[in-house]
Amino acid sequence: MSLKIQQQENYSARISTMLPETENRKTQESVSVAIAEEQQALLVQMQQQVQLSNLLNQINNEIRSTLDIEEILTSACRLLGQALKCSRSSILVKESSTDKVLLTRGEYNAGDYPMQLGMKVPIAGNAHLEALISQQESLAVTKFLDFPGLNDRSKQIAASLEIKSMLAVATRYQGQVNGIISLHQCDCEREWTEWERQLVEGVAAQLAIAIAQAKLYRKTCRQAERESLLRLIGNQIRSTLDLQTILETGVKEVRKFLQCDRVIIYQFKDDWRGKVVVEDMVIPWPSILGDMGADKCFNGDYVNYYQQGRVRAINDIFNAGLEPCHVEFLDSLQVKANLIVPIVTSSNEENLPESGGNYHPELPGKLWGLLIAHECGDTRNWRQQETELLSQLADQMAIAIQQAELYSQVRATAVKSQTQAQQLQAALEELRSTQQQLIQSEKMSGLGQMAAGVAHEINNANNFIHANLFHAQEYVKSLIDAIAFCSQACPNNFSQINEELELDYIREDFPQLLKSMREGSERIRSIVTTLRSFSRLDEAEFKSVDLHEGLESSLLMLQNKIGPNITIRKQYGNLPQVKCHAGQINQVFFHLIDNALDGVKATRKPGEIAISTCQSAPDTVTISVRDTGTGIPEEIQDKICNPFFTTKPVGKGTGLGLSVCYQTIVQTHGGKLHWVSEVGKGTEFIVELPMSIGCL
Numbered sequence: 001m002s003l004k005i006q007q008q009e010n011y012s013a014r015i016s017t018m019l020p021e022t023e024n025r026k027t028q029e030s031v032s033v034a035i036a037e038e039q040q041a042l043l044v045q046m047q048q049q050v051q052l053s054n055l056l057n058q059i060n061n062e063i064r065s066t067l068d069i070e071e072i073l074t075s076a077c078r079l080l081g082q083a084l085k086c087s088r089s090s091i092l093v094k095e096s097s098t099d100k101v102l103l104t105r106g107e108y109n110a111g112d113y114p115m116q117l118g119m120k121v122p123i124a125g126n127a128h129l130e131a132l133i134s135q136q137e138s139l140a141v142t143k144f145l146d147f148p149g150l151n152d153r154s155k156q157i158a159a160s161l162e163i164k165s166m167l168a169v170a171t172r173y174q175g176q177v178n179g180i181i182s183l184h185q186c187d188c189e190r191e192w193t194e195w196e197r198q199l200v201e202g203v204a205a206q207l208a209i210a211i212a213q214a215k216l217y218r219k220t221c222r223q224a225e226r227e228s229l230l231r232l233i234g235n236q237i238r239s240t241l242d243l244q245t246i247l248e249t250g251v252k253e254v255r256k257f258l259q260c261d262r263v264i265i266y267q268f269k270d271d272w273r274g275k276v277v278v279e280d281m282v283i284p285w286p287s288i289l290g291d292m293g294a295d296k297c298f299n300g301d302y303v304n305y306y307q308q309g310r311v312r313a314i315n316d317i318f319n320a321g322l323e324p325c326h327v328e329f330l331d332s333l334q335v336k337a338n339l340i341v342p343i344v345t346s347s348n349e350e351n352l353p354e355s356g357g358n359y360h361p362e363l364p365g366k367l368w369g370l371l372i373a374h375e376c377g378d379t380r381n382w383r384q385q386e387t388e389l390l391s392q393l394a395d396q397m398a399i400a401i402q403q404a405e406l407y408s409q410v411r412a413t414a415v416k417s418q419t420q421a422q423q424l425q426a427a428l429e430e431l432r433s434t435q436q437q438l439i440q441s442e443k444m445s446g447l448g449q450m451a452a453g454v455a456h457e458i459n460n461a462n463n464f465i466h467a468n469l470f471h472a473q474e475y476v477k478s479l480i481d482a483i484a485f486c487s488q489a490c491p492n493n494f495s496q497i498n499e500e501l502e503l504d505y506i507r508e509d510f511p512q513l514l515k516s517m518r519e520g521s522e523r524i525r526s527i528v529t530t531l532r533s534f535s536r537l538d539e540a541e542f543k544s545v546d547l548h549e550g551l552e553s554s555l556l557m558l559q560n561k562i563g564p565n566i567t568i569r570k571q572y573g574n575l576p577q578v579k580c581h582a583g584q585i586n587q588v589f590f591h592l593i594d595n596a597l598d599g600v601k602a603t604r605k606p607g608e609i610a611i612s613t614c615q616s617a618p619d620t621v622t623i624s625v626r627d628t629g630t631g632i633p634e635e636i637q638d639k640i641c642n643p644f645f646t647t648k649p650v651g652k653g654t655g656l657g658l659s660v661c662y663q664t665i666v667q668t669h670g671g672k673l674h675w676v677s678e679v680g681k682g683t684e685f686i687v688e689l690p691m692s693i694g695c696l
Contacts, residue, residue: 056202056203056206058075058079068214069093069105069210069211069214069215069217069218070105070106072106072207072210072211072214073091073093073105073106073207073211074106074107074108076091076106076181076203076207076210077089077090077091077106077107077108078108080108080181080183080200080203081108081109081110081183082108083199084167084183084196084199084200085110086110086167086183086184086185086190087109087110087111087113087162087184087185087186087187088107088108088109088110088113088116088161088183088184088186089107089108089181089182089183089184090104090106090107090108090116090117090181090182090184091104091105091106091107091179091180091181091182091207092104092105092121092179092180092182093105093178093179093211093215094177094178094179094180095215096381096383097176098381099381100122100123100124100381101120101121101122101123101378101379101380101381102120102121102122102123102129102179102180103118103119103120103121104116104117104118104119104120104121105117111186111187113161113162113184113186114160114161114162116161119157120377120378121157122378122379125150125151125153125154126150126151126154127147127148127149127150127154128141128144128147128149128150128166128168129180130149132168132169132170132177132180133170133177135170136172137169137197137201138167138168138169138197138200138201138204139166139167139168139169140166140167140192140196140197141165141166141167142165142189142190142191142192143164143165143189144158144163144164144165144166145158145159145163145164161184161186162186163184163185163186164184164185164186164187164188164189164190165184165185165188165189165190165192166182166183166184166185167182167183167192167196167197167200168180168181168182168183168200169181169197169200169201169204170204171204171205171207171208171211172204172208173208173209173211173212174212178208178211178212178215179207179208179211181200181203181204181207183200241403241404241407242404243400243401243404244278246397246400246404247265247277247278247397247400248278248280250265250278250371250393250397251263251264251265251278251279251280251371252280254280254371254373254389254390254393255280255281255282255373257389258339258373258386260373260374260375260380261281261282261285261374261375261376261377262279262280262281262282262285262288262373262374262376263279263280263281263371263372263373263374264276264278264279264280264288264289264371264372264374265277265278265279265343265369265370265371265372265397266369266370266372267368267369268367268368268369274369275290275291276288276289276290276291277369281374285334285374285376286334288333306340306342306344306367306370307342307344307366307367309342309344309391310342311339311340311341311342311387311390311391312339312340313339313340313382313387314337314338314339314340315337315379315380315381315382316336316337316379317330317331317335317336317337317338333374334376335374335375335376336375336376336377336378336379336380337374337375337378337379337380337382338372338373338374338375339372339373339382339386339387339390340370340371340372341370341371341372341387341390341391341393341394342367342369342370342371342394343367343368343369343370343371343394343397343398343401344366344367344368344394344398345366345368345398345401345402345405346366346398346402368398368401371390371393371394371397373386373390455528458524458528459524459525459528462521462524462525462528465517465521466518466521466522466525469514469517469518469521472514473511473514476510476511476514480507480510483503483507542579542580542581543579543580543582544577544578544579544692545577545578545579545580545582545585546575546577547575547578547580547585547613547621547623547689548572548575548613550582550585550586550589551570551572551589551611551613551623553586554586554589554590554593555568555593557590558590558593558594558597561594561597562597563601565605565606565607566597566600566601566606566607566608566609567606567607567608567609568608568609568611569608569609569610569611570610570611570612571610571611571612571613572611572612572613573612573613573614573615574615575613575614575615575621576615576621576691578621578689578691578692579691579692580669580689581664581668581669584664584668584669585664585669585689587660587661587664588660588661588664588665588687589623589625591658591660591661592625592661592685592687593609593611593625595658595685596609596625596626596627596629596683596685597609597627598629599627599629599630599631599682599683600627600628600629601629602629602630603628603629603630607627607628607629608627608628609625609626609627609628610624610625610626610627611623611624611625611626612624612626616688619690619691619692620688620689620690620691621688621689621691622686622687622688622689623686623687623689624684624685624686624687625684625685625687626682626683626684626685627682627683627684628681628682629682629683630679630680630682631677631678631679631680631681631682631683632675632677632679632683633679634679637675637677640658640675641658641659641661641662641673661673665687665689669689669690670690671687671688671689671690672686672687672688673685673686673687673688674686
């Protein structure tokens with residue numbers, strides 16, 4: 001720059017020596033102005049060069065700091081937008097050389113303008129994109145909507161994005177276009193300067209390399225992701241037999257890998273109808289999980305193709321030569337492009353489930369279903385590696401399905417066998433319980449018969465004694481009178497006889513002896529009555545009885561077990577007659593009191609048994625047997641009514657006492673049997689009985 005200024009000064013000096021003084025002064029002024037303007041232009045040019053250099057350095061730094069294409073493009077858009085003070089800057093990427101669609105991967109928005117990020121822009125029909133791809137230099141458009149060749153759809157998109165002016169350039173790597181840099185002015189029309197075009201073109205050269213490197217890196221990452229996805233599904237298959245989990249993981253990872261709008265698994269049932277069993281999709285596309293209807297065009301030809309492993313990639317359903325009914329079906333699901341991979345399982349008919357799927361022995365396998373990727377927003381060119389990935393995943397899913405079906409069959413067989421074993425065990429337990437209950441019932445019946453027989457024989461003998469006591473008393477009275485008469489008639493002789501025979505003592509004690517005999521006879525009659533009440537052999541049906549009699553008879557039967565250290569406390573309420581099976585209820589009382597005695601004795605300390613009764617409700621009576629025994633551990637309280645469960649030593653208990661009580665109270669009489677127990681403090685059994693059969 002200094003050399004050029006020196007040349008200008010030398011030139012001005014030569015001119016001044018050749019002109020007159022006045023003209024020389026004017027000329028010098030003009031030259032000075034020209035020099036100043038040229039210097040200013042050079043200064044602006046240098047500033048622009050510095051700005052371009054700084055911008056390129058910043059972009060280069062971004063490129064060197066990361067290989068993530070979104071980060072690179074977003075930073076480049078921000079730097080470009082701020083440097084040129086435009087409304088929006090965006091970078092559209094061409095995913096492959098054969099792609100006909102550009103995807104917006106980076107964007108900078110300077111105001112509250114509509115977002116373009118993520119938008120797919122087709123090249124066909126967009127004249128400005130076709131022009132950019134065909135030319136090397138940038139394209140500056142002041143009135144974008146007036147650009148020749150734009151179709152109606154492109155104009156609608158431009159209007160929705162509020163684009164008034166545009167400056168764009170294609171990025172090229174090794175002669176191939178791999179992206180478009182696009183600057184938009186949305187608030188007004190703008191004339192783009194030559195320097196701005198040069199700036200964008202300079203940035204394009206750098207970004208072309210960055211895009212190529214990022215795409216290569218992304219390709220490597222995608223390959224790693226693909227292998228990772230295949231390993232993930234393989235690990236799922238090895239680690240779990242839950243088919244739903246495997247399929248859900250598969251569709252979720254496939255949709256993330258393909259970056260598509262929806263991935264589903266469609267399972268066939270009968271007549272080639274079925275439903276979507278698994279789905280992963282993104283908003284705003286609707287869910288089609290479940291029964292999505294049937295494709296009327298799906299016939300035997302499609303079945304043969306898919307069953308033989310055919311993969312079908314449809315880039316554009318409207319331009320793929322599909323039958324109208326098939327296009328109509330896909331359009332109803334809002335599908336623009338799809339990729340279909342069959343899930344074909346083994347043709348071994350023995351491994352097929354009883355329902356679901358379709359089997360043809362002449363074909364190589366069973367077409368279980370389809371793995372389908374949907375693109376709903378726009379058309380899509382499916383790549384070879386994408387179809388290969390879906391095919392590999394479908395094969396792994398087919399293995400998972402076969403394993404799950406086989407596991408389901410084995411599990412069903414195991415459950416069936418287990419159920420049969422449980423039924424046999426239950427039948428055996430029921431048989432044992434019935435047998436033991438019959439034995440117990442026979443024992444109680446035998447005890448009752450014995451008690452009734454003994455009571456009958458004792459009662460006969462006692463009746464003879466009791467009936468003759470009256471006569472004996474009369475005879476004694478006569479004899480006493482006779483002795484008194486003799487003592488008066490022969491006082492001398494009687495005195496000697498009285499001393500030898502102690503007649504005075506006999507005369508005084510014999511009435512007391514007869515009285516004692518009468519009381520003993522009454523006691524025998526009472527015991528006989530109690531024994532008959534306990535046995536109740538004459539009361540096989542339900543009838544109204546006094547429950548207190550049953551409690552008393554049970555206490556009498558256990559009298560020899562009640563030691564001196566055990567206190568029996570009775571708190572009998574005013575109970576009405578209760579309609580029940582008296583013999584069975586007496587057995588319940590017997591078992592409950594017997595268990596209470598065992599509990600108290602186990603403490604080896606003085607204890608107490610409290611028996612109380614009351615009418616707890618208008619139609620219910622309650623009997624409580626509470627002891628101060630050892631109590632029942634909490635962990636076995638739920639088992640004490642199970643048949644054959646006992647905590648007593650072998651040979652000391654059958655485990656049927658409480659089981660019989662529960663069956664008698666709950667099943668036979670429709671009552672309730674519950675208990676409250678605490679280890680070390682005792683147990684209380686509470687019986688609730690309806691007062692009549694009508695209350696059952």
